[in-house]
Amino acid sequence: xxxxxxxxxxxxxxxxxxxxxxxxxxxxxxxxxxxxxxxAVLFFAVQAPDVALSELVVATVGVPLMLLLAIxxxxxxQTQAGSREED
Numbered sequence: 001x002x003x004x005x006x007x008x009x010x011x012x013x014x015x016x017x018x019x020x021x022x023x024x025x026x027x028x029x030x031x032x033x034x035x036x037x038x039x040a041v042l043f044f045a046v047q048a049p050d051v052a053l054s055e056l057v058v059a060t061v062g063v064p065l066m067l068l069l070a071i072x073x074x075x076x077x078q079t080q081a082g083s084r085e086e087d
Contacts, residue, residue: 001045008042025071033064 015035022028036059043052 004045005042008038008045012038012042026068029064029067029071032067033060036060036063 012035015031015038019028019031019035022031036055040052040056040060043049043055
């Protein structure tokens with residue numbers, strides 16, 4: 001069990017670092033979702049299934065989905081504003 005825990009902690013640390021160093025907002029949202037998934041697996045491994053399910057729903061699906069929708073809305077508004085300036 002200790003080896004599995006060490007591997008999961010290392011994986012969470014690596015994906016967390018990757019989330020921080022990613023500069024493209026869409027990719028960062030996707031990597032943040034992967035971070036939520038790895039955290040859910042870690043919580044399940046330490047026998048916290050209720051926390052793992054919450055992490056799975058919120059951090060793996062909810063937050064990245066909201067970020068991607070917000071990024072899409074901002075980009076569509078920017079293209080509309082750019083097309084109005086050209087007219």
